[in-house]
Amino acid sequence: MKVLMEVMELKFSSNIARTITKNLYVRIEAPKGELRIFLIGDQNGFPWRWKIRPPGFINLQILPQLIKRMKLADIMTILGSIDIIMGEVDR
Known part of the structure; x- marks a missing residue:
C-alpha cells in the first residue's frame, strides 16, 4: 500500500x-x-x-533576533538547535 x-x-x-x-x-x-x-x-x-x-532558509532568518545579547557558547547551542543544513541555505 x-x-x-x-x-x-x-x-x-x-x-x-x-x-x-x-x-x-x-x-x-x-x-x-x-x-x-x-x-x-x-x-x-x-x-x-x-x-x-527550503525550511532551513526560513528558520535561519530568525537567528539575529535569537542571538541578541548572548554569549558565543550560547550562540553555538542556539545554532545547533535550529538544525540548519548549510547546503540548503547557501544562496
Whole structure:
C-alpha cells in the first residue's frame, strides 16, 4: 500500500508540473519546517522558472533576533538547535 501511495504521489506531482501555464505556489509541511515552491509557467505548459525556499532558509532568518545579547557558547547551542543544513541555505 505504501508503494502505491508513493507512485500516486509522483504521478500527481508530475501532472501538476506539466499542466502549469501561469503561476503556482505550494507550501508543503516538511520534516524540518515548511517547504515553499513557486513555479512560473510559460505558454507551452512547462515550468519556466522554479523558486524553492527550503525550511532551513526560513528558520535561519530568525537567528539575529535569537542571538541578541548572548554569549558565543550560547550562540553555538542556539545554532545547533535550529538544525540548519548549510547546503540548503547557501544562496
